[in-house]
Structure formats: C-alpha cells, structure tokens
Amino acid sequence: MLIALSMLIFLLLRLTPGDPIDAYIDPNIPMSPAQLTELRSQLGLDRPLPVQYLAWLREALSGNLGRSIQRMDQPVLSLVLSRIGPTVLLMGTALAIAIVAGITTGVISAVRRNSPADLSFSVLALVGISSPAFLSALVGLYVFAVRLNWAPSGGMLTPGAAFSVSDLLHHLVLPAALLSIAQAALVMRYMRASMLEVLNQDYVRTARAKGVAEFWVIAKHALRNALLPVVTLIGSTIGLAIGGAIFIESVFNWPGMGLLLVSAVETRDYPVIMGATLIIGGCVIVVNLLTDITYAVIDPRIKVG
Amino acid sequence: MNAPTEPILDIRGLRTVFRTRGGEITAVNGIDLTVGAGETVALVGESGSGKSVTSLSVMRLLTRNIGSIAAGSIHFRSKDGRSRDLAVLDEQQMRQIRGDDIGMVFQEPMSSLNPVFTIGDQISEPLRVHRNAARKSAMEAAITLLEQVGIPDARRRAGQYPHELSGGMRQRATIAMALACDPTLLIADEPTTALDVTIQAQILDLLLKLQRERGMGVLFVTHNLGVVAEIAHRVAVMYAGRIVEQGPVAEVFRNPRHPYTLGLLASMPKLGEATRLKQDGQKLAAIPGVVPSLANMPGGCAFSPRCRFAIGACQAGVPMLESVDAVHQSRCIRWQEVGQ
Numbered sequence: 193m194l195i196a197l198s199m200l201i202f203l204l205l206r207l208t209p210g211d212p213i214d215a216y217i218d219p220n221i222p223m224s225p226a227q228l229t230e231l232r233s234q235l236g237l238d239r240p241l242p243v244q245y246l247a248w249l250r251e252a253l254s255g256n257l258g259r260s261i262q263r264m265d266q267p268v269l270s271l272v273l274s275r276i277g278p279t280v281l282l283m284g285t286a287l288a289i290a291i292v293a294g295i296t297t298g299v300i301s302a303v304r305r306n307s308p309a310d311l312s313f314s315v316l317a318l319v320g321i322s323s324p325a326f327l328s329a330l331v332g333l334y335v336f337a338v339r340l341n342w343a344p345s346g347g348m349l350t351p352g353a354a355f356s357v358s359d360l361l362h363h364l365v366l367p368a369a370l371l372s373i374a375q376a377a378l379v380m381r382y383m384r385a386s387m388l389e390v391l392n393q394d395y396v397r398t399a400r401a402k403g404v405a406e407f408w409v410i411a412k413h414a415l416r417n418a419l420l421p422v423v424t425l426i427g428s429t430i431g432l433a434i435g436g437a438i439f440i441e442s443v444f445n446w447p448g449m450g451l452l453l454v455s456a457v458e459t460r461d462y463p464v465i466m467g468a469t470l471i472i473g474g475c476v477i478v479v480n481l482l483t484d485i486t487y488a489v490i491d492p493r494i495k496v497g
Numbered sequence: 498m499n500a501p502t503e504p505i506l507d508i509r510g511l512r513t514v515f516r517t518r519g520g521e522i523t524a525v526n527g528i529d530l531t532v533g534a535g536e537t538v539a540l541v542g543e544s545g546s547g548k549s550v551t552s553l554s555v556m557r558l559l560t561r562n563i564g565s566i567a568a569g570s571i572h573f574r575s576k577d578g579r580s581r582d583l584a585v586l587d588e589q590q591m592r593q594i595r596g597d598d599i600g601m602v603f604q605e606p607m608s609s610l611n612p613v614f615t616i617g618d619q620i621s622e623p624l625r626v627h628r629n630a631a632r633k634s635a636m637e638a639a640i641t642l643l644e645q646v647g648i649p650d651a652r653r654r655a656g657q658y659p660h661e662l663s664g665g666m667r668q669r670a671t672i673a674m675a676l677a678c679d680p681t682l683l684i685a686d687e688p689t690t691a692l693d694v695t696i697q698a699q700i701l702d703l704l705l706k707l708q709r710e711r712g713m714g715v716l717f718v719t720h721n722l723g724v725v726a727e728i729a730h731r732v733a734v735m736y737a738g739r740i741v742e743q744g745p746v747a748e749v750f751r752n753p754r755h756p757y758t759l760g761l762l763a764s765m766p767k768l769g770e771a772t773r774l775k776q777d778g779q780k781l782a783a784i785p786g787v788v789p790s791l792a793n794m795p796g797g798c799a800f801s802p803r804c805r806f807a808i809g810a811c812q813a814g815v816p817m818l819e820s821v822d823a824v825h826q827s828r829c830i831r832w833q834e835v836g837q
Contacts, residue, residue: 199824221574293561394603394605394608394609395606395608395609395610395611396675397603397609398559398601398603398610398611398671399611399622400558400595401556401595401596401601401603402560402595402596402623402626402674403592403593403594403595403596403597403626403627404592404596404622404626405592405626406588407646411615413611416611416613416614417553417611417612417613455813470603491612491613492612492613492615492658492660493612493658493660
C-alpha cells in the first residue's frame, strides 16, 4: 500500500511543471547550461523516471529517504521525524477536543431531541461542517488572536523564552480548537443519529424495566452501542484532518509536518515531499488499524483475527 | 387454582392515550383488571387491541412525550406491603419498583438483551441497582438464577454475550433477569411469540414452574389462546382498547359470552381440522373484517361492524360490562343469546 502511494506521489510530482534545479540553484550566481546539465546528472535528475524511482525505493527500504534538496545538510528522515512530534501534539489535542465535544453534544442532542439545545448544537454542527479549514483558521486567527488577543497568533513556543508547559498550551489551544471544528461537527452529527437509533432499541427499554436510572440507561446501555459507528467515523476522519492540519500549521506557523510539506512543495524539494507523504500515509494506515482494534474491543460480536 | 385473596395489582378505569400528528388516540379505554398474588391473568387480543400498552402503562414505560396515562389508577402492593397508585408515582419511586417488585419479560429475546454486555452482567444488574450488591456476589447470584431457569453450564454462559446464545436460551436469560430481585408481579409481554413451537412449550413450563415456586402474580400478555389455556387462571379478552370479556379460563373457553371471544375460539384450528375442512371444500373459521383503527373507532360497540349478532341497538352506545355470573363478565348486550 505504501509502495503504491509512493509510486503515485513520485509520478505526480514529476508530472508537475517546473524544474527542481531552478529552486536548487542560487539565482544570483549565473550558471551556464553545461553547468546545469552537470549538476542534474550529479543529482541523478537526468535518468529515466522508473530508474529514479527504483533508486529511491532501494534506499527508502533500507531506511534512507535521501537528503533534502533545499537543505543539503539534512537527511529527509530526521527532518520529517523532527516534525512528527508537534503535528501529533496538535492533531491529538484537536482529536481529543473533537471526541469530547462531539460525543457530549451529540448525546445531549439525541436525548433532548428537538429541544433548544438540540437545535443550537445542530446548527453549530452544520456551520462547522460547512466552513473549510482555511477559512475557519483565518477567521479564528483574526478574531481570537488579533482582535481579542486571547492567544498568540503563531508558533509553538515563545521565541527566546525558557520552555514551559503553560506556554506550549497557550500556543496550542487556538490552532487545536480550530482544527477540531470540522471533526467535532461530524462526530456530533453521527453521534446524534446513532444515539437516536439506539434509544429506540428494545434493550434500552429492558434496562429501564430493570429500574436502571435514566442517566445510566444513556451512559451505559445506550452509549456503548451508539459509539460503534462513531468509532469508525473518527478513524476515517483522521486522514481528512491531516489536510486540515496542513492549513492550520501554515496559518499558525506551527512547526509540524504540514508546514514542512508546504515549504517543500513551494521549493520543489522532492525527497522531502516523498518522505513526508510516506510517513503521513504510514500514520493513516496505523490509525485505521487502531480503529479496527478499538471496534473489536467495544463490540464483542467482532472477533479480533 | 384457588381463588386469590387480595389483589396485588388493581387497575381501575385505566385510559392511555398517544399524542400523534393527527391528534390524540386512545389506545386503552377504561380498563378494570386485577391480578391476585400467585395468580396468572392472561390478557388476550389481536395486535392493536391495547394489551401491550396496558402492560407498558403498569410499568410506566410508555414512550415519553407520546404515550401517557390520561385517567384511572393502577394500585400495586409492593413487597413491603404498601399499596400505591403507580399512575401517579414520580419517576424516582417508579424506578425503585421496576425490576424489584415488578419484573418484565419482553417479546423479542434477540433484541431485548444488550449486545455489548455479558449475560451475567445483565442478569446481575437489577441486584446491583436495587440491592447495592457488589459485582462479585451479584454475579454469583446471576449464575444461580441461570441454573434456576434451566441453563446448563451456567457459569460459562454468564460470561458469554447474547449473540452466543440460542433464542430459547436468551429468553430464559431474560426471565432470569426479570426474576433477579424476586418480584411479586411478573409481566410477560408475549414472551413466547418469537420462539419455535417446541421452545415455546419449554418456556411456558418454566414460567409455570417458577410461578408456583415463587408464588408470583403473573400478567401474561398474548394473542395465542392455546397458551392461555395452558398457563392462566383467568383471562381478559381485549378488543379495541377495552376488555370485552373476562373470567376464569375454563369458564370463558367453555362458555364464551362475547361474539369476539367466540370468533377467536372458533378460529383456532384443532388438530386435523384443516385437512378435513379442505376435503369438505370449506374454509377455516375466521372473524370477518379487520380490527378498526384506533383513530377511527366506530360508534357504539367497536366490534359491531364485524359481529354476526349485531343489531341496531349495538350502535346506540358502548355496551356495559355485564355480569354473566359472579366471576364472568361480557361487554355485549346480547350475551345471553351469544351463549346459546
């Protein structure tokens, strides 16, 4: 799967117009066409595409993702790995916010169906789903960082200051909250629909007939069943959230994979694009596996292979 | 079959309504029904007659904001000897009665058990809720209950999930669940309808045995008259939200005094009868017409449009429940002729 992904990216990158050599050279130092050709063959850019790909693949399989064209001193692997931490932190926080907010509001909406609370949560969810990440990121940045000055407008830590968790959280909360909007809205809508269905099930009535308090009827008997489709949804939206993270990281200057990927694309840094995409793809596969395992844990009808 | 002493359940003038888009619908219209301690009362009727709504009204498990008790009282004597009107109890008090003083068994053993919790967990839950039992002792009690309802290898079964059990076993498990707190009244809402015939007989035998052992009152809701004959002391026949005939089972079956009961009994084929009728070119007896819609009830006696005894006077008003004898009543103005 990862190999197929890498082939696709490799091909797509080379189909895009533009020459990586233009980004590589210093425009202030004039180079003759002969020099350019020599440089191309030095970097291997003159070989046929399949040969280039196989050369890349051979190295990639042995753990060498090459060196950045832009930053000759940095191997791609360590460059990408150094960016994973901030991205995982940002996405993990956003995911946690989305799960907690989405499930809570979804359950409340379903239990208090057609109440003012349900109506306002549903409208908010619709707005959340309908606003693209680049828009909500910019609006959020303007309102909360620029106008209200509640949170810093970018970066992960205050430059020059000593590291502190509170400083990190201060920088984290706004981008994470904005990133979580779309997912939270999606989770809310699924949770509401799923809960409404489960509340009509016979076993919910059975629980009431046993004298179980209404809170536990909802929180134990209904919720566990209603969560099943939502878990699948959450797993499959993580891939989508990566797209959102790329926007958010660019807008908030968050030093993660997204920012790395965007700058690599801008400078046609092929090895970095390849490496970053590969790592992201690997993460998505791992997350989907985790989703399936979680599903099997909460639904006894599914046996783990 | 001794005459019961003081009733543990005494329903008077119960009226249950449903609010729908098209307006208010009366599903149960002025029912009087009693269940004595240790007595089994069968509530019989076709779909839509209001029999299940009656049992849900007693449990106060009608769908919130849609179904509600509009009139009448449901006096119930709980284990501590207190008699209270369930129709007016608040949710908190009602919850203490559900699963403790009154146990309930539902129709579908497939869907009435929660798929994501073990059998043992679900059976022990009433004990944890009402008796504050610790998880471990409640689980031991659940295993004992599973043995009592005839599930072999109870300890292993308690650790299994509903999908790992057969339909009959699941219904045994729901019975164990309803009996966990030793209720004085068991409401069984079509507990055998969804099961195979051979399993039906086993479940009925089990209910009879448990009822005798524990001396529970049982309100048995069913549409199956064959089941009624086997299990009940008394029977109440419902039609379109009202009880049209009630009395001791043997008496009502031998001497039906309402045309509807008569029709129900006649449409029960006896062994070999279907083949014989077919050879004679005749059809099985059936009540002509269909159950009237609750939203569009005929005036007067609701059964009159389908009744071969109907006369002009039947349209005049809803007939009173008249006494055939001390224990047998019929809601038919011509009950004397019906019996002939």
